[in-house]
Amino acid sequence: MKIIRMDYRIYDELVAYATEHLPEEACGLLAGKEKDGGFTVEKIYYLENIDHSTDHFTLDPKDQMLAIKDMRSLDLKPLGNWHSHPESPSRPSEEDIRLAFDSKASYMILSLMAANPVLNSFHIEDKNVEKEDLRIISEKYYY
Ligand SMILES: [Zn+2]
Secondary structure, three states: OOEEEEEHHHHHHHHHHHHHOOOOOOEEEEEEEEEOOEEEEEEEEEEOEOOOOOOOOOEOHHHHHHHHHHHHHOOOEEEEEEEEEOOOOOOOOHHHHHOOOOOOOEEEEEEOOOOOOEEEEEEEEOOEEEEOEEEEEOOOOOO
């Protein structure tokens, strides 16, 4: 199973953004780099949920095109997408599974239903859901 690493600052930003958008579902794209046989999330794109709904989402296609362009310019790979679940657990809903067409993508779901947010990453293929090894990391930097 591939390991996906995400810096805790990117994670904190994601949680803050999704919390700001409550009670609606927030959504976007994930971009990163292949590293040590796994992936590192380098950038999260925050896209408009054009459904403005509390229980499903549709990524704005125009935002999506701009994000892909930006990834190319930064030499990042599209890793998948993410969305929040304001009032349900961090696992794909039936609709999420039905709409998961890309078996190479990671689908991250951030649940905000409890006091502490929960983020999980999933691989979805032929309607089978498998949890990925997502690690929120913090590194010491040298100045
Ligand atoms: Zn969902």
